[in-house]
Amino acid sequence: MLGARRAALGLSEMTPAKAMRLSLAKTGDRTLGVPIVLKDLGRKSLMPDDLAAALPDPALILRLDGPGGAVGLAVMCPQAVAAAIEAQTLGKVLPGAAPDRKPTATDALLMRDLVEMTLESFASLAADCTGLPAMEGYGFAGRMPDARVSAMALQDAAHLHLIAELDFxxxxxxxxxHFVLPNRTRAAMPGTAEEPGDWPDLMEKAVMASPVSLEARLCRLRLPLSEVSRLHVDQVLPLEQATLDGVELRGMDGRKLMGARLGRSGAMRAVRLRSGDAPPPQPALSAGLGPMSAAPAMPAATGPAAPGLAPADLAAPDFDAPGPLPLDPAPLDPAPLDPASSTPDFPAPEPMALDDIPALDPVPMPGIDLPD
Incomplete structure (x- = not known):
C-alpha cells in the first residue's frame, strides 16, 4: 500500500488536503498552463435533497459516472470556469471578476480534462487516507441542467462533499x-473483493456492469443537402411522421430492439417499453391523405320476409344436374334445301302511276331570273 511505502521512505503522511493540493498543481500545469493553488479544502456529508443549497448558483454541474452504476458530480463556480477558459484560450488569466453567466455545453467540454485529471490524481494520492470513499474510475458523462435535476440522478443516500477553494x-x-461522490467502500466496487472468487462469476459481473448506449428514435427525417446547408439556430423542422407511440429503442449497432412510448419522468424525458407482440403504432396524420382503408362490411338485411313466402322458399332452388351428352348423335340430313320451298310468299307490289302526281308550282325567288 502507498501508506506503508511512504512510511518506509520516511515521507510524511498523506492527507486529503495535501493530495488535493498536489493534484491541482499537476492539473493546472498540464491542462491550463497556469498554476492552481489550493487555499482550503472543506469536507462534509451531503444528502441529495440538500444539494441545491450547498452549490453555487449559477454553477457548471458535470455528471460523473463511476463503476457499478455509481453517479457523482463535479461543480465549478462561474469564476473558476472563467479562469480556466481564459487560460486555455488566451494563455493567461485576466484580472478582475468575470460576470456571472449561465454555463453552456461548450464550457462543460472545456472543463472535462481539468475535472477528470484532478479527480484521478486525487483518488490515487488519497487512496490510503482514512474516511474517504472509493473515488477511482469516474469519468465525464455530460452536463446537468441544474441542481434539482442533478439531485434526482444521485442515489438517495449520504454523499461525500469536497469543497476546494482555488487560486489561479x-x-x-x-x-x-466541488466534488459530490457516493460513500462507497472499495470492497463494494466490482472487481475489488479480497476473495478472487470464481472467474466466470467475476466475468459475468464485470460484463453486466458495463455501460451500454441505447438510442430512443422518435422518427427519421430526410432532407436534401441544399436544405441541410441552410439550417440555422432556432429553426423548426416539422416531424410529420412522429407519434408518441412510435418511439423505437435501438442498440449500439443500430438494430431495433423494441418499441416504446414517449413520456416524462419528473423533469426528464422518458420512454415506456412496449412488449414485442404489441400492435405497431399508427403513423401520424400529415397534410396529404394517407392510404385508403378497407371499406366496412355491409350489414346483413334483417327486415321481414315477403308475405306468403316461407324461409325455405327463399333458398336457392335445386336443379337436376345435366346428363352426359351422347357420344354418337344422329347425323344431320345432308340434302340441300330448296330455296323456293323455304322462302315465304309475299304479294307483289303494285306499280305506282306517274300521272297521278300533281304538278308543283314554282317557288318564287326574288332577284333571280330563272330560264324558261
Whole structure:
C-alpha cells in the first residue's frame, strides 16, 4: 500500500488536503498552463435533497459516472470556469471578476480534462487516507441542467462533499471546485473483493456492469443537402411522421430492439417499453391523405320476409344436374334445301302511276331570273 511505502521512505503522511493540493498543481500545469493553488479544502456529508443549497448558483454541474452504476458530480463556480477558459484560450488569466453567466455545453467540454485529471490524481494520492470513499474510475458523462435535476440522478443516500477553494495565477482569480461522490467502500466496487472468487462469476459481473448506449428514435427525417446547408439556430423542422407511440429503442449497432412510448419522468424525458407482440403504432396524420382503408362490411338485411313466402322458399332452388351428352348423335340430313320451298310468299307490289302526281308550282325567288 502507498501508506506503508511512504512510511518506509520516511515521507510524511498523506492527507486529503495535501493530495488535493498536489493534484491541482499537476492539473493546472498540464491542462491550463497556469498554476492552481489550493487555499482550503472543506469536507462534509451531503444528502441529495440538500444539494441545491450547498452549490453555487449559477454553477457548471458535470455528471460523473463511476463503476457499478455509481453517479457523482463535479461543480465549478462561474469564476473558476472563467479562469480556466481564459487560460486555455488566451494563455493567461485576466484580472478582475468575470460576470456571472449561465454555463453552456461548450464550457462543460472545456472543463472535462481539468475535472477528470484532478479527480484521478486525487483518488490515487488519497487512496490510503482514512474516511474517504472509493473515488477511482469516474469519468465525464455530460452536463446537468441544474441542481434539482442533478439531485434526482444521485442515489438517495449520504454523499461525500469536497469543497476546494482555488487560486489561479497567484490570486488573479479565485473560485471553487466541488466534488459530490457516493460513500462507497472499495470492497463494494466490482472487481475489488479480497476473495478472487470464481472467474466466470467475476466475468459475468464485470460484463453486466458495463455501460451500454441505447438510442430512443422518435422518427427519421430526410432532407436534401441544399436544405441541410441552410439550417440555422432556432429553426423548426416539422416531424410529420412522429407519434408518441412510435418511439423505437435501438442498440449500439443500430438494430431495433423494441418499441416504446414517449413520456416524462419528473423533469426528464422518458420512454415506456412496449412488449414485442404489441400492435405497431399508427403513423401520424400529415397534410396529404394517407392510404385508403378497407371499406366496412355491409350489414346483413334483417327486415321481414315477403308475405306468403316461407324461409325455405327463399333458398336457392335445386336443379337436376345435366346428363352426359351422347357420344354418337344422329347425323344431320345432308340434302340441300330448296330455296323456293323455304322462302315465304309475299304479294307483289303494285306499280305506282306517274300521272297521278300533281304538278308543283314554282317557288318564287326574288332577284333571280330563272330560264324558261
Amino acid at each position: 495565477s497567484g490570486g488573479v482569480k479565485t473560485g471553487q471546485l
